[in-house]
Amino acid sequence: MRALDLDYMLGLVPVILGYVPLTLGMALAAMVGALALASLMAVERVVRVPVLDGVVQLFISFFRGTPLLVQLFLFYYGLPQIIPVLAGINGVTAAILGLTLHFSAYMAESIRAAILGVDRSQWEAAQAVGMTQTQSMRRIILPQAARVAAPTLVNYFIDMIKSTSLAFTLGVTEMMGATQKEAAGSFLYFEAFLVVAVLYWAIVEILSFLQKRLEFHLTKALAR
Amino acid sequence: MIRIRGLTKRYGANTVLDAIDLDIEAGERVVIIGPSGTGKSTLLRCVNYLDRPDIGVIRIGDLTVDAAKARPAEILALRRRTAFVFQNYSLFANRTARENITEALITVQGKSREEADARADAILLDIGLADRANAYPAALSGGQQQRIGIGRAMALDAGLMLIDEPTSALDPEWVGEVLDLMRRVAERRQTMLIVTHEMQFAREIADRVIFMDGGRIVEQGPPAQLFDAPRDKRTESFLRRVR
Ligand SMILES: Nc1ncnc2c1ncn2[C@@H]1O[C@H](COP(=O)(O)OP(=O)(O)OP(=O)(O)O)[C@@H](O)[C@H]1O
Ligand SMILES: [Mg+2]
Numbered sequence: 001m002r003a004l005d006l007d008y009m010l011g012l013v014p015v016i017l018g019y020v021p022l023t024l025g026m027a028l029a030a031m032v033g034a035l036a037l038a039s040l041m042a043v044e045r046v047v048r049v050p051v052l053d054g055v056v057q058l059f060i061s062f063f064r065g066t067p068l069l070v071q072l073f074l075f076y077y078g079l080p081q082i083i084p085v086l087a088g089i090n091g092v093t094a095a096i097l098g099l100t101l102h103f104s105a106y107m108a109e110s111i112r113a114a115i116l117g118v119d120r121s122q123w124e125a126a127q128a129v130g131m132t133q134t135q136s137m138r139r140i141i142l143p144q145a146a147r148v149a150a151p152t153l154v155n156y157f158i159d160m161i162k163s164t165s166l167a168f169t170l171g172v173t174e175m176m177g178a179t180q181k182e183a184a185g186s187f188l189y190f191e192a193f194l195v196v197a198v199l200y201w202a203i204v205e206i207l208s209f210l211q212k213r214l215e216f217h218l219t220k221a222l223a224r
Numbered sequence: 225m226i227r228i229r230g231l232t233k234r235y236g237a238n239t240v241l242d243a244i245d246l247d248i249e250a251g252e253r254v255v256i257i258g259p260s261g262t263g264k265s266t267l268l269r270c271v272n273y274l275d276r277p278d279i280g281v282i283r284i285g286d287l288t289v290d291a292a293k294a295r296p297a298e299i300l301a302l303r304r305r306t307a308f309v310f311q312n313y314s315l316f317a318n319r320t321a322r323e324n325i326t327e328a329l330i331t332v333q334g335k336s337r338e339e340a341d342a343r344a345d346a347i348l349l350d351i352g353l354a355d356r357a358n359a360y361p362a363a364l365s366g367g368q369q370q371r372i373g374i375g376r377a378m379a380l381d382a383g384l385m386l387i388d389e390p391t392s393a394l395d396p397e398w399v400g401e402v403l404d405l406m407r408r409v410a411e412r413r414q415t416m417l418i419v420t421h422e423m424q425f426a427r428e429i430a431d432r433v434i435f436m437d438g439g440r441i442v443e444q445g446p447p448a449q450l451f452d453a454p455r456d457k458r459t460e461s462f463l464r465r466v467r
Contacts (some may be wrong), residue, residue: 063302113290120308122314124314125308125310125314125315126316127274127303128272128274128303128306128307128308129303129308129327129376130300130303130313130332130380131328131331131332132328135332138316139327139331143318144318
């Protein structure tokens with residue numbers, strides 16, 4: 001066993017940190033997209049629009065039933081062969097798209113469960129005062145469901161940040177891609193991957209801390 | 225003027241409402257009594273289509289809703305002319321006491337926030353909960369929640385208030401304050417249809433008492449007559465049991 005090259009590791013930290021904005025940016029963009037798509041699908045699954053319901057179920061089943069890496073390859077390497085407009089798609093866009101679709105399928109299920117968990121009496125009260133279905137959903141049901149689903153959704157966001165590392169297989173130089181290149185130059189694989197692992201870990205720890213604060217805040221708000 | 229004709233509701237083979245006919249004058253306070261499982265709640269819930277009746281016509285003012293062909297817009301219009309007070313309060317859990325009152329004023333009636341807040345504050349003062357305006361339902365006692373529930377219904381200025389056993393989910397210590405508030409609402413000649421097991425209260429505030437059994441109206445009349453000289457044997461035996 002040889003000693004760790006600590007100087008190399010310390011020098012690598014700022015280099016990889018330079019790619020944190022891209023990693024977080026991809027995750028954030030995918031999170032926004034996934035949240036929007038998942039909310040729509042969750043509401044659809046609850047009210048069950050004929051025909052559309054089948055499509056949504058199929059979508060959720062496919063994106064939960066196949067590996068994320070396979071989905072990313074399908075979008076980046078596969079689809080452009082079938083749909084020529086997509087030929088110019090860059091790795092970052094493909095990764096964001098893949099992460100959005102993949103995680104929206106999971107998030108739709110948690111949001112749906114949270115909606116169904118809201119007491120029936122809340123629906124009835126909203127209907128009784130004359131609110132439309134859409135108003136009831138938007139103003140009474142979804143906000144209550146969001147409180148229940150929030151911790152789970154933050155978990156998915158954490159998962160998503162880690163999953164952005166797969167984008168390097170699409171040729172994107174994000175945290176993982178940058179590390180890979182550095183390691184290939186220095187041959188200090190252990191040091192390089194240890195540094196990137198610790199940096200991912202630190203990001204996740206910070207988010208977990210914020211998640212606990214959020215949970216505390218949400219439970220407090222309902223029992224003031 | 226409210227006119228209900230042939231209101232019928234079935235669950236499978238169980239006919240819960242059996243062709244109910246009922247007229248209620250403006251300002252009239254009607255109390256429904258009857259044994260458990262008789263369809264009292266179902267009647268109230270069918271009047272504003274929380275449960276959709278199978279057959280029947282409901283007329284409130286110039287609005288007529290026929291179960292055979294009721295469109296969503298008509299159902300909304302019907303709900304906007306009625307207010308409902310629930311047995312278990314059913315306050316919006318994500319809204320403060322004041323917001324529970326303003327919610328429909330803003331989203332349904334299209335009032336401005338200032339106007340809605342002013343109305344809510346006047347009502348909170350009226351029901352004695354001005355100091356709890358910013359509390360969420362979870363932080364209120366059962367009695368306070370039900371008073372907000374009644375306040376929410378009052379704010380709607382509905383032609384008909386439907387009230388389903390407003391005190392039966394309450395701990396005994398809170399029943400008095402809720403009945404007091406109901407009495408005050410009744411004194412203002414708010415048109416109301418109330419289901420209750422509080423016979424003394426019914427006697428005080430009702431213009432008319434209806435006895436229901438098996439999904440039908442068995443007997444109805446002024447409280448003195450129905451309570452003291454019931455004509456039907458079923459009414460008599462029910463009253464004997466609850467006394
Ligand atoms: N959603 C439903 N599905 C099936 N049966 C129902 C449903 N709702 C009510 N019922 C039945 O309808 C009948 C009347 O119920 P309802 O709640 O209207 O009675 P009630 O007079 O209000 O009784 P209580 O005094 O106990 O509140 C009961 O037999 C009940 O089991
Ligand atoms: Mg009942």
